[in-house]
Amino acid sequence: MPFTSRTEIPEKDRTDLGNISKMFPYIWAFKSRVVFALLFLIIAKLATVAVPILLKEIVDSLNSEKTLLILPLGLLIAYGSLRLTTAFFNELRDILFAKVRYHAVYKISVKVLDHLHKMSLRFHLEKQTGSIVRDLERGTQSLSSLINYMMFIILPTIIEVLLVGAILLATYDINFTLIIFSTIVIYVLFTLKVTNWRMNFRHDMNRLDSESSSIAVDSLLNYETVKYFNNEQYEIKRYSDVLFKWENAAMQSMTTMSLLNFGQAIIITIGVTFIMIFASSGVVDGSMTLGDLVLVNALMLQLFVPLNTLGIVYRQIIYALADMNMLLKLLDKDIEIVDKKDAQELVVKSGNIKFQNVSFSYNNNRSILKNISLDIPAGKKIAIVGPSGAGKSTIGRLLFRFYNSNEGSILIDDQNIIDCSQYSLHKNIAVVPQDTVLFNESIFFNIQYADNTSTKEDVIKAATLANIHHFIDSLPEKYDTIVGERGLKLSGGEKQRIAIARAVLKKPKIILFDEATSSLDSKSESKILNSMDTISKNITSLVIAHRLSTIKDAYNIYVLDNGKIIESGNHDYLLSTKGLYSQMWSLQKEPSE
Numbered sequence: 001m002p003f004t005s006r007t008e009i010p011e012k013d014r015t016d017l018g019n020i021s022k023m024f025p026y027i028w029a030f031k032s033r034v035v036f037a038l039l040f041l042i043i044a045k046l047a048t049v050a051v052p053i054l055l056k057e058i059v060d061s062l063n064s065e066k067t068l069l070i071l072p073l074g075l076l077i078a079y080g081s082l083r084l085t086t087a088f089f090n091e092l093r094d095i096l097f098a099k100v101r102y103h104a105v106y107k108i109s110v111k112v113l114d115h116l117h118k119m120s121l122r123f124h125l126e127k128q129t130g131s132i133v134r135d136l137e138r139g140t141q142s143l144s145s146l147i148n149y150m151m152f153i154i155l156p157t158i159i160e161v162l163l164v165g166a167i168l169l170a171t172y173d174i175n176f177t178l179i180i181f182s183t184i185v186i187y188v189l190f191t192l193k194v195t196n197w198r199m200n201f202r203h204d205m206n207r208l209d210s211e212s213s214s215i216a217v218d219s220l221l222n223y224e225t226v227k228y229f230n231n232e233q234y235e236i237k238r239y240s241d242v243l244f245k246w247e248n249a250a251m252q253s254m255t256t257m258s259l260l261n262f263g264q265a266i267i268i269t270i271g272v273t274f275i276m277i278f279a280s281s282g283v284v285d286g287s288m289t290l291g292d293l294v295l296v297n298a299l300m301l302q303l304f305v306p307l308n309t310l311g312i313v314y315r316q317i318i319y320a321l322a323d324m325n326m327l328l329k330l331l332d333k334d335i336e337i338v339d340k341k342d343a344q345e346l347v348v349k350s351g352n353i354k355f356q357n358v359s360f361s362y363n364n365n366r367s368i369l370k371n372i373s374l375d376i377p378a379g380k381k382i383a384i385v386g387p388s389g390a391g392k393s394t395i396g397r398l399l400f401r402f403y404n405s406n407e408g409s410i411l412i413d414d415q416n417i418i419d420c421s422q423y424s425l426h427k428n429i430a431v432v433p434q435d436t437v438l439f440n441e442s443i444f445f446n447i448q449y450a451d452n453t454s455t456k457e458d459v460i461k462a463a464t465l466a467n468i469h470h471f472i473d474s475l476p477e478k479y480d481t482i483v484g485e486r487g488l489k490l491s492g493g494e495k496q497r498i499a500i501a502r503a504v505l506k507k508p509k510i511i512l513f514d515e516a517t518s519s520l521d522s523k524s525e526s527k528i529l530n531s532m533d534t535i536s537k538n539i540t541s542l543v544i545a546h547r548l549s550t551i552k553d554a555y556n557i558y559v560l561d562n563g564k565i566i567e568s569g570n571h572d573y574l575l576s577t578k579g580l581y582s583q584m585w586s587l588q589k590e591p592s593e
């Protein structure tokens with residue numbers, strides 16, 4: 001299910017009115033445009049309603065015996081101009097309002113993406129990218145259509161209904177007004193009731209739609225895995241099962257729509273018939289002229305044209321509200337890692353790191369790090385080793401504050417990272433992650449990503465340090481080579497070296513290598529290790545490694561097992577204690593000696 005997570009705080013319940021009011025600031029950003037658009041809307045509607053009145057005058061003047069042969073030219077010209085006025089002011093309103101509408105869509109899309117980037121890693125690991133993208137698209141689209149419907153259909157119709165009501169009430173028998181209004185009330189109630197019932201089908205459709213695209217995206221992202229296990233049919237089946245349910249929901253939605261449409265037609269027909277009966281009998285008994293009959297008829301027909309679409313529009317609005325609800329829920333999701341109000345800028349002078357009794361669990365039910373204390377002196381190389389799953393990468397994630405620790409504190413140069421802004425923290429730490437993912441852009445773009453003010457020379461320098469420049473230079477397109485989605489066109493080792501180059505370019509005070517050379521052969525690795533020593537000369541480097549030969553020279557080595565530090569010291573000391581480290585060391589040495 002999209003957006004559901006056990007750990008993120010549940011969304012607040014929202015109402016449609018609440019949703020709409022949330023949108024209001026986006027629209028109100030262009031006050032004068034909105035006000036003028038409304039004004040033009042009213043002018044256009046006044047002209048629209050005046051058309052049947054003029055028609056009545058024309059009919060009556062043609063029908064009167066005295067002026068039988070005189071063409072009411074003035075009236076006819078006025079009739080034409082009124083129609084033009086309607087069209088003119090409608091267009092003017094559209095032009096004015098387009099900016100409001102599109103700007104709102106633009107603003108909210110940007111805001112949502114910004115929000116998504118502020119959400120925690122936890123949220124992003126649990127979300128389905130495919131569904132989020134769909135929800136984002138549908139949500140912003142819904143904003144545009146909502147504004148559209150409100151401004152171009154609902155409001156004008158309400159104005160028209162009121163105007164027509166006023167004219168009828170002022171000129172004719174109260175019965176006309178009563179019939180028109182009760183028809184409208186019945187019509188609206190019927191539409192609301194049936195539409196609310198139909199909403200379930202639409203919700204099912206939306207949910208299944210998101211689900212299917214998330215399956216499709218996921219299966220495409222895992223293209224290679226799908227092939228490795230011959231699971232094309234399995235993936236297609238998962239996809240088609242969901243789509244089959246979607247088809248059923250869509251069919252139910254369509255069938256019930258016809259039901260609704262027909263019901264609406266019945267209500268309108270009954271209303272119009274009654275009006276015509278009253279008007280005709282008025283003409284017969286002489287209380288109304290032929291012109292009056294034409295006027296009432298024209299007003300009714302004119303009124304029910306938008307009212308007829310009101311049914312469709314109401315449905316669309318409800319759906320748009322549902323889509324928008326998704327989007328707003330997303331915006332309402334609490335951000336897990338927030339800067340304190342009075343967050344300080346982290347100032348890293350020397351780069352000393354302390355973990356003080358840090359405990360952490362991703363989910364409350366399984367503790368991952370248990371009472372970890374590390375003291376990492378500035379400018380030194382410190383290693384963390386230990387079995388897979390021990391929690392090594394987790395230590396890095398806490399240092400970068402992807403998660404807050406449950407207990408204990410992490411200090412950098414005696415400043416608790418909880419009290420510092422995330423921006424300043426992130427600025428000072430470079431990470432070469434265990435699994436490097438690259439943007440589907442050029443190699444240059446990917447390295448320069450660390451600092452987009454850096455020059456080509458800086459990039460080449462960083463690439464040279466990471467021992468990758470030579471390789472890049474040998475490519476036909478050199479630095480302009482596009483790396484493929486997630487960097488898949490490069491080998492594992494090449495990607496790792498690009499990640500190292502990119503980290504170098506960041507010129508951090510603290511650098512974290514998480515298995516940064518695991519995909520390299522020994523020769524390239526030792527070359528990089530040399531460069532790494534140069535790179536990290538005056539910076540604190542935290543190296544997570546499986547291959548112990550790479551960290552043998554570290555100032556201090558922490559051995560992590562099952563979330564606990566069980567040994568620490570330098571290589572020689574750890575060998576002498578004959579603990580886990582020395583066991584791992586002898587296991588790794590065996591094949592080569």
Ligand SMILES: Nc1ncnc2c1ncn2[C@@H]1O[C@H](COP(=O)(O)OP(=O)(O)OP(=O)(O)O)[C@@H](O)[C@H]1O
Pocket residue numbers: 125362363368387388389390391392393394395434
């Ligand atoms: N987002 C997460 N949610 C829940 N559990 C997680 C999450 N990330 C990691 N874990 C669990 O936390 C434990 C420690 O993971 P971590 O990635 O720190 O291990 P590691 O020591 O780096 O292992 P490796 O050497 O294999 O990279 C693992 O058992 C893992 O399953």
Ligand SMILES: [Mg+2]
Pocket residue numbers: 392393394434514
């Ligand atoms: Mg790891």
